[in-house]
């Protein structure tokens with residue numbers, strides 16, 4: 225829909241996503257702060273600069289498709305979608321409650337969410353299917369898939385990477401939230417995934433490496449990615465897990481943990497001061 229284009233505005237929205245994510249997780253008493261904060265700029269640029277959609281017509285067949293393959297980072301996703309008008313902001317308070325449309329992992333109960341995710345490793349395969357369908361139906365939409373770097377440990381991701389290039393799915397744009405951490409520590413310590421750019425290139429992809437907190441770099445990367453034809457594209461966005469909150473940044477234990485009232489207050493003050 226490309227509602228917001230200024231880089232400053234996109235950065236402000238990213239911080240709003242951070243604040244709302246932490247408020248949601250604190251209220252629910254559980255959730256995933258680290259991986260929501262690391263992808264705040266990615267979500268902001270996708271929902272407010274890059275993707276085409278119509279919140280009054282969610283099933284518009286020309287809409288870009290979005291898959292949150294790292295399906296645990298829903299606080300960030302819901303904050304972005306509420307800001308974009310997919311559902312009322314007031315609904316964010318229901319996060320992780322029984323019968324809420326905003327479950328802990330992304331699900332199709334949420335207006336605008338295309339596919340249930342949470343079991344890591346599956347989103348790119350689904351995105352490939354959407355992209356193939358788009359080709360068969362001669363539709364011009366793109367498919368955007370956010371992957372976690374720990375998620376890349378799943379072999380299925382690499383099967384999907386292989387098939388995306390085999391079928392020349394140049395309407396697939398994957399974004400790796402390369403925050404360096406998976407559930408229990410650094411990716412490179414637990415099971416190294418580098419050299420990541422070389423790996424994607426060897427699988428037939430065009431890879432673009434950027435600073436995932438720099439909205440201008442993200443905007444340029446998406447502008448470039450949509451122009452490259454004939455192969456799938458991946459943006460490897462280098463990020464910091466827990467970005468924006470000093471005591472969460474790069475700290476593995478903030479993967480799945482709720483801030484208490486005092487921690488929330490400190491965190492919100494830091495984000496506001498940014």
Ligand SMILES: Cc1ncc(C[n+]2csc(CCOP(=O)(O)OP(=O)(O)O)c2C)c(N)n1
Nearest residue numbers: 259296342343344372373374375405406407
């Ligand atoms: C198939 C599967 N195995 C294990 C999990 C449990 N799990 C949830 S998040 C996570 C770590 C994911 O790390 P990463 O993809 O790097 O996410 P981020 O750092 O962005 O939070 C794991 C292992 C899962 N959701 N799915």
Ligand SMILES: [Mg+2]
Nearest residue numbers: 373374405406
């Ligand atoms: Mg990670």
